[in-house]
Amino acid sequence: MFDTVLVANRGEIAVRVIRTLRSMGVRSVAVFSDADADARHVREADDAVRIGPAPATESYLSVERLLAAAARTGAQAVHPGYGFLAENAGFARACEEAGLVFIGPSADAIALMGDKIRAKETVRAAGVPVVPGSSGSGLTDEQLADAAREIGTPVLLKPSAGGGGKGMRLVRDTAVLADEIAAARREARASFGDDTLLVERWIDRPRHIEIQVLADGHGGVVHLGERECSLQRRHQKVIEEAPSVLLDEATRAAMGEAAVQAARSCGYRGAGTVEFIVPGSDPSQYYFMEMNTRLQVEHPVTELVTGLDLVEWQLRVAAGEPLGFGQEDVRLTGHAIEARLCAEDPARGFLPSGGTVLRLREPEGDGVRTDSGLSEGTEVGSLYDPMLSKVIAYGPDRETALRRLRAALAGTVTLGVQTNAGFLRRLLAHPAVVAGELDTGLVEREVDGLVATDVPEEVYEAAAAVRLEALRPRGDGWTDPFSVPSGWRMGGEPKAAAFHLRVTDPVEHTPRGTHTVTGDRVTVTLDGVRHTFHRAADWLGRDGDAWQVRDHDPVAASLNRSAHAGADSLTAPMPGTVTVVKVAVGDEVSAGQSLLVVEAMKMEHVISAPHAGTVAELDVAPGTTVAMDQVLAVIAPTDDATEETA
Template sequence: MFETVLVANRGEIAVRVIRTLRAMGIRSVAVHSEADAGALHTRLADVAVPIGPAPAALSYLSIERVLDAARRTGAQAVHPGYGFLSENVDFARACEKAGIVFIGPPVAAIEAMGDKIRAKQTVAAAGVPVVPGRTEPGMDDAAVARAAVEVGFPVLLKPSAGGGGKGMRVVRDPAELAEQIAGARREARSSFGDDTLLVERYLGHSRHIEVQVFGDEHGTVVHLGERECSLQRRHQKVIEEAPSPLLSPAQRQAMGAAAVEAARAVGYTGAGTVEFIVDADSPQDFFFLEMNTRLQVEHPVTECVTGLDLVELQLRVAAGGRLPIGQDDVRLTGHAIEARVYAEDPARGFLPQAGEVVGLVEPTGAGVRVDSSLRVGGVIGTDYDPMLAKVIAWGPDRETARARLVTALGDTAVLGVATNTGFLRDLLTDPDVVAGRLDTGLIERRGEALTGARPIPPHVHAAAALALLAEVEPRGTAVDPWADTSGWRLGEPAWTVRRLQAPGADPVTVRVRGRSTAAQVRVGDGEPMTARVDRDGDLLGVTLDDVTTRYTVVHAGGTVWLAGDGHAVGLREHERLATAGTAAGSDGAVTAPMPGTVTVVQVSLGDQVEAGTPLLVVEAMKMEHVLTAPLAGTVTELPVTAGQSVRLDERVAVVTPPAPGEEE
């Protein structure tokens, strides 16, 4: 077995791999960019090595710098995690040349399966059904457009070199083709360094089911059951579970056997995943999508139902060992479901968010597992993927696992940055999800019902105001009347007024009088409530009309962050609200919907544009957002250029409508 292993990744997967290395007594080496100098994975590893500035191309994607770190620390092997260099054939070759073991499949298998075009051709030749489409390498824009017309709309544009939904575009109208091809190529180049595209028929009412396979150098190849990954937004998985609630034992056996044969066809060793798309109405009809030649984000659900540590198996196979199991030894026990926690705002189209983690609550309990890279004081930036953590729940049956996960997400809070935990809880309580009626279009169909902004309950505003009162009121029994904050006066106490505002909402007036241990509070025009506060560090017990809720409370930078009762929200004190930056609207101002980098500017000052005309593209965490003209008129302000970083809500353009009488 290896003595030292370098983990060529970051975030929660680096943390997860390091924990298995530690459990096996293997010395771990972390690498990090300048942006990740204080990240959790660097603190958990035995050794941490800086490898460059924040942009991934200059750090995590630099083969030379990663291998230099391995040589300097005496690492005998490299675990690539997922993403970054995990399916990069040049990296695998470079490791081999340097005499360092790449913890992954052979170069030939990566070449055959890592490129989606070659993968489809390989399995099609072996008789595995594939999605209709065009997979010729080297198609230029015109060829991609012709292929789309031949396949028939709607079509799916997919980068050949990567996964994770990056660069994938559904095109429903031929008029959108040119713009969507250009966007898909940009995202593919940014994420994978390769903008080759393939075209597939888009299957709307479908289910995404993948099979975990494992092989060793001694000829053993097994599958460890399937995972259902149908709940997706923007082709990115959100909820995954094992086993699939759709498949019968016979269907499971057929799909598993097909996955094993696909792996055997390329001499596969290590962990891999064969992905299929399944007709939701005819589950016996399945089509090969791709093979991921690496560990998957959702591997914990397989670990939960099989009792196996997949990272440990990877290490043992990479060291030349035999798999300790055969196909007959694989047993699936119970059910597991995983939810991905992202720094994103579902109410704003799942746009990535950024900020400092000022408070953190991660769940515990029976059957609950958390894979996370979060820590208080950590900064969530825009250089990398917005996934922060995974919350996983196991149960003896699907309903128990689902209910445990809902509860666990209610106990999860990342204070200081917006996340999707509320959306995940709502999704898991959707009637179709509860019943296991899943498909890849469910989230899109639900629309506002799942992603719309939720009103903040009055008791949350009340709790924030009481927390502020408890923070400033004097301690002890002898109170200087001049320092008393209770509103004392002759007659009855005066009300102290606070104006608190949640992102995207109107300010709410909250009146409080008395001391926090015995107060009255009134939210807006509501009736006064009796209240008291019991404070224990960051944990605040708030009792309103005899109902007690416990909140984690952090006051930072004029924002009161609260987590409790399934809510996690930051309420800013209105007098400190920023006044700069308005949303795009009737005034013609266009603002950045997320912190990021301007990658394309498509107009110039003085240009005449129509409402909806693309103006520029902002990219953050490998996701693009096209900003369009809110109205017809002239571009009168354009203070940004390609390559420039912008803040959330920073003004990036202004379109001025024609003056009265100037309209044609």
């Protein structure tokens, strides 16, 4: 076994790997960019090395700097986690050439399975069924469009490199193929440095089932059962569970054997995942999609139902040990479900969010596990992936696991950064989810009913209570009556205090209930119902939901509207970086025309013209870093557009 392992990653996965290294008595070395100098994974490692400035291209994606850090600290092996260089064949090969053990498959296996086109051809030759789609690599835009028309819509455009849903586009109308291919290439190039695409038939209402495999360097290959990953948004998994309620024992065994054959076809070594698309109406008709040559985000659910530590087995296999157990020794016991906690705002279309974690409370207890890279004071920026942590629940059956996970999400507090915890809790209570009637489109179909857009009155009541408490006089002695929020006034009847507040739209709120403010808790009672909130600065949280309640100045707002009379300001919907600017000051634009692209946490957001007009101001250029709600451009409407708006 190794003495020292360098963890070439950050956030929750780095913390997770370090935990197993510590339990095995192996010294851990963390790496960090300037943005992560005080991050949790840095504090928990035995040693840590700075590898560069905040941009990932100059730090976490720098092979040269990672290898130098390994050499400086005497590391014998490198664990890549997931994301960044985890599926980069060049990095695996560079580690080998530097005398380091790459904790994962060989560079050849990564290259083969990382190219989705070659991977499909390889596993097809091994007898594994694959999704019908385009053939060959390096297809031009026109060749991709021709293949899509030949297959027939709907089709799915997919990058040949990478994963995680980045660059994927579902196309139902051939008229938009050119635009969608261009967008898919752009995102694939930004995410993976490779814009090669393929096109596949889209299977309506499919289920996404993946099989965990484990292979040693001595010819031993086993599968550890399946994970159901059908609950997705924009092709990104949000909830995963093991086992799947869809599969019976015969189908489970058949899919498991297909996954083993796929692993053998590329000479796989270590932990990996073979992903299948499965028609919900006929689970026996499953198709290979791709193989992820790394540890998966959702690996904890497999660990909980098998009792195996997958990171430990990655280390043992990389050190040359045989598995020491066969397929007949693998048992699935109980049920586990995982929810991905991300820095995103469901009420704003799931746009990435950011900020400083002011108050943190992560769930724990019987049957609950949290894998997290967070701590109070953590700065969540726009440079890296939005996933912050994972909350996992285990139980003897699915009903128990669901109940425990909903309760755990309700008890999750992450104030200062907007997250999807409340949305996930509501999703897990949806009747179709409870019944196990899942498909990859369920979340998108039901999303409007799962997102809390209205701000409950008790939120404003709690915010007003905090402000009232701050205004109350402290100490003994004479008190200026004008400083007491009693509503007292000279020559008139007392008037209850009112506060101008804003979460999304401004409101004037007059407290009408009773309240108690104690430390980081606020309790208000309205209409006989008691509500308790966590609080930090101007943030309030309850049951996984959070609200930033700001003070609103109606006079200043009115002056700002007057300053922009006759024009529309376009603001940044999220903190991020402007990557594309398509217009200049003075340009005439049409309603709905694409003007700018803002990117944050590997997500692109197009800023379009709200109406026809002229670009009156343009305050950004490609590469400009912007804050949420920062003005990007001002579009002066034409007379027709003004009348239409009125």
